[in-house]
Amino acid sequence: xxxxxxxxxxxxxxxxxxxxxxxxxxxxxxxxxxxxxxxxxxxxxxxxxxxxxxxxxxxxxxxxxxxxxxxxxxxxxxxxxxxxxxxxxxxxxxxxxxxxxxxxxxxxxxxxxxxxxxxxxxxxxxxxxxxxxxxxxxxxxxxxxxxxxxxxxxxxxxxxxxxxxxxxxxxxxxxxxxxxxxxxxxxxxxxxxxxxxxxxxxxxxxxxxxxxxxxxxxxxxxxxxxxxxxxxxxxxxxxxxxxxxxxxxxxxxxxxxxxxxxxxxxxxxxxxxxxxxxxxxxxxxxxxxxxxxxxxxxxxxxxxxxxxxxxxxxxxxxxxxxxxxxxxxxxxxxxxxxxxxxxxxxxxxxxxxxxxxxxxxxxxxxxxxxxxx
Numbered sequence: 001x002x003x004x005x006x007x008x009x010x011x012x013x014x015x016x017x018x019x020x021x022x023x024x025x026x027x028x029x030x031x032x033x034x035x036x037x038x039x040x041x042x043x044x045x046x047x048x049x050x051x052x053x054x055x056x057x058x059x060x061x062x063x064x065x066x067x068x069x070x071x072x073x074x075x076x077x078x079x080x081x082x083x084x085x086x087x088x089x090x091x092x093x094x095x096x097x098x099x100x101x102x103x104x105x106x107x108x109x110x111x112x113x114x115x116x117x118x119x120x121x122x123x124x125x126x127x128x129x130x131x132x133x134x135x136x137x138x139x140x141x142x143x144x145x146x147x148x149x150x151x152x153x154x155x156x157x158x159x160x161x162x163x164x165x166x167x168x169x170x171x172x173x174x175x176x177x178x179x180x181x182x183x184x185x186x187x188x189x190x191x192x193x194x195x196x197x198x199x200x201x202x203x204x205x206x207x208x209x210x211x212x213x214x215x216x217x218x219x220x221x222x223x224x225x226x227x228x229x230x231x232x233x234x235x236x237x238x239x240x241x242x243x244x245x246x247x248x249x250x251x252x253x254x255x256x257x258x259x260x261x262x263x264x265x266x267x268x269x270x271x272x273x274x275x276x277x278x279x280x281x282x283x284x285x286x287x288x289x290x291x292x293x294x295x296x297x298x299x300x301x302x303x304x305x306x307x308x309x310x311x312x313x314x315x316x317x318x319x320x321x322x323x324x325x326x327x328x329x330x331x332x333x334x335x336x337x338x339x340x341x342x343x344x345x346x347x348x349x350x351x352x353x354x355x356x357x358x359x360x361x362x363x364x365x366x367x368x369x370x371x372x373x
Contacts, residue, residue, distance in 0.1 A: 002124060002233075003172065008137040011145035015041060019095065024050055024079065025072050027095070028138035030088070030142055032110055033134045036126065041108035042135055043095070044088035045070045047079035048148045058153035058177075058282040059143045061165050062087035063136055063169075065160025065184070066113065068265050069093045069103045081275055082283070084149045086139050086243030090132045090165075110135075116188075120209045129213045132165050139171045144175070153177050153282035155224070159268035160236065164215060167245060170226060178281040180227045183237045184267040185245035186215030187299070191238060192324055219248035226253045227277040227288070229268075231261035232317060238325035239353075243307060243370040254288050255367040257355060259317060259330055273364050289360055291368040298347065301354070303368055305341040309360040316345040318354035322372065328353075 008243045012031040019027035025047045032040035049057055060083045062074050070087040072095075078085035092109020093102075108130040111119065119127045136156065144151040155178035158166030163184020170179040189199035189210055199206045211217050228246045232239060239257065246253050269332035290305035305311060314335040319328040335345035335356060345356060356368040 001133055002130060003137070003171070005137070005318075008134055009141055009175075009362065011141045014142070017043060019286050022072055023076065024048075024095065024165070025075050026304070030138065031347065032138065033125075033131050035110040035131065039108075040110040040131070040191060041106075042088045042090070043070055043093065043106065044086055044139065045072045045075045046077050046086040047082070048084045048141070049079050049082050056150035057084050057148055058155070058278075059083060059084040059086075059149045060154065060278065061085075061136060061139045061143060061156040061176075063156060063158030063162035063165050064090065065158070065162045065265060065268070067101070069095070069187055071265060074265070074269055077269065081279075084143060084146060088135060088141050090135060096191075103290075116195055117209050117213050120202065120205060124212070129168075130163075132342070133169050133172060136165055136169045139177060140173060143235070151175075151240050155179060155278055155282065157182065157269075157274060157278075159265055163237070164188070167215035168213070168218045170224065170249075171215070174223050175239055176224050176226070178225050178278055179222065180229065180274050180277060181245075182229045182255070182264060182271075183234055184275070185230075185237050185242045186217075186248065187241040187244050188214055190244075191241050193236070193326055194239070215245065217339060218249060219245060220250060222249045223251050225251055225277075225281055227256065227273065228253060229256045229258070229271055229273060231263070232257060232259045232328070232330040234261070234263055235326055239355075239370055240322075240325055240372070243355075247369065254290060255355075255369065256288075256365050257317070257357070257367040258365055259332065272362075273366070276362065276364055288364060289358055291356060291358060291366060293368055293371065301345045301347055301356070301371070303343040303345070303356050305343060305358055307341060307360060309362060311337050311341060311358050311360055313359040314343045314345070315357050316347075317357055318348060318351045319350055320348075320350045322352045328362045352353035
C-alpha cells in the first residue's frame with residue numbers, strides 16, 4: 001500500500017484562512033501530507049446546512065479538475081441540498097484573480113500537477129497523485145470530525161482530473177458511502193488521445209505508473225455504489241474506457257452517458273442525476289432506474305429497466321465508426337417501451353457500438369452498458 005491509511009483516517013489540523021464567510025460558506029486551510037521536508041496545507045471551502053434541526057446531515061467531498069480550485073459555488077450547491085460539503089484545492093492555489101489563467105498560489109503547497117503523471121521518476125512521496133489522493137482521504141477525515149455530520153453518510157464526486165482521483169480513491173477509502181466520477185475514469189493508458197500517448201512515452205516505466213496511479217488498479221476494490229456521468233463526445237475521456245471503468249466496479253453502479261454534454265466544472269456539476277443518486281443512497285430518496293440488457297441479435301436488442309418511477313422516453317444511441325472514439329458520430333433513434341418496462345431497440349445496419357438511454361418522469365437519464373459489435 002502506497003499510503004498510510006491509519007494516519008490519513010485521522011482528522012487533519014485546521015488553520016484560519018483570514019477570508020470572510022460567504023453566505024454560510026467558510027474558508028480554511030487544513031494540514032496535508034509532508035512534502036520535501038515541510039508540512040503542507042490545503043485551502044478549502046466548507047459549509048454545513050443552516051437548517052438541519054440538530055440532526056446529523058450527510059456529507060460530500062468535492063474534487064476539482066485540471067485548472068480548477070476549491071469552488072465556493074460548488075460547496076453552496078450541495079449545502080442548499082442538505083449536505084455538509086468540502087472542496088479543497090489540490091494544486092496549491094488560493095482564491096483571488098487569475099493571472100495568465102492561473103489561480104494565485106500560497107506558500108504551503110505540495111507538488112504541482114505535472115501534465116499526465118510526468119513526475120513519475122520522482123520519489124513516490126513527491127509525486128502529485130500521491131498527494132492528491134491522500135488529501136481527498138484527509139478531507140473525508142476532516143468532514144467526518146464535524147459534530148453536525150453523519151460519518152456514515154459521506155460521499156464524493158470529482159470532475160475531469162477530479163473524476164480520475166475520485167475513481168482511484170473509491171478503491172482506496174472504503175469509508176465513502178457513494179462515489180460519482182464525472183468525465184474522469186480509469187484505463188487512461190488505453191485512450192486514443194494524450195493520455196494513451198503519455199503512457200506510451202513512459203516505455204518500461206508504464207506498468208509501474210499504471211499500478212500506482214491509474215484508477216483501473218483500484219476500481220475492483222471499490223465497495224460503495226457509484227454513478228458514472230459523461231458525454232458521448234467528450235474529448236478527454238471516451239466512452240469505451242469510461243464504460244470499462246464502470247464495469248470494473250463490483251459494487252452497484254449506474255451509468256449516465258449524455259449526448260451533447262460539454263466539458264467544464266460548471267457543466268460537470270450541473271446534471272441532476274448526480275444529486276438524485278446521492279439522495280437515493282444517503283437520504284432514502286427514490287433510486288435512479290437501472291438497465292439490464294437481456295438479449296441481442298444482429299437486428300434487435302432487448303433491455304429490462306428496474307425503476308420505481310415511470311419512464312417517459314427510451315433511445316438507442318449508436319455509432320457506425322469506432323475506429324477513433326474521439327471522432328465517432330453518435331446518432332439517436334427511438335426505442336419502444338412496453339407496460340412492463342421492457343424495451344426493444346432495432347439495431348441499425350452498419351452499427352458498430354450502441355447503448356440505451358432511458359429518461360424517467362423526473363427527467364433523469366440513465367444508460368445501459370456500451371455494446372461493441
